[in-house]
Amino acid sequence: MAPNTDLPTRAAIVTLKSPFGGKSTAQISAITGIPQRTINEIYRRACQRGFDPNASVIKILPEYLEDAPRAGRPRKREAVQEATPEKSPQRSEKQAHEANKHACVDEEDEV
Structure with missing residues (x-):
């Protein structure tokens, strides 16, 4: 299967083939x-x-x-990406408490 033509190339084709561009299909194909x-x-x-090719x-x-x-069913990979939450999971209270407990430093340890 041939790859799809990118949008800028499609825009160039439409412009060249319109009355403004005045090129034939054979000329556009050569370009x-x-x-x-x-x-x-x-x-x-x-x-x-x-x-509208005839617009002013x-x-x-x-x-x-x-x-x-x-058409058809989307790929499984795409469906999984859509179901994934955008926000990162927040820490639970227990995780926050554990982090705070380990962050506390005794003054005796400092001396």
């Missing part, structure tokens, strides 16, 4: 090294998601270019 079919798919998806100002938002959510 980026990305297959023509992939270029057409990236541009088609951006237009479906709201990119070119506006490319991240949601036009991002990957769609994957």
Whole structure:
């Protein structure tokens, strides 16, 4: 399976293929090294998601270019990371008492 194209490259493809860029799919493929079919798919998806190639100002938002959510069950590793609490566990009172007990120093030991 080929790796996904990064967002900046997708933005460049959409910009070059729009009327502002005026490049053909073959020219963009030569510039980026990305297959023509992939270029057409990236541009088609951006237009479906709201990119307007005929607007007076070119506006490319991240949601036009991002990957769609994957179907199916998430990996177990991801589920475990989501279930992990973000805060570090707090010390119990017993642990705090033990730490304080060991931190106390007798004056006799100091002399």
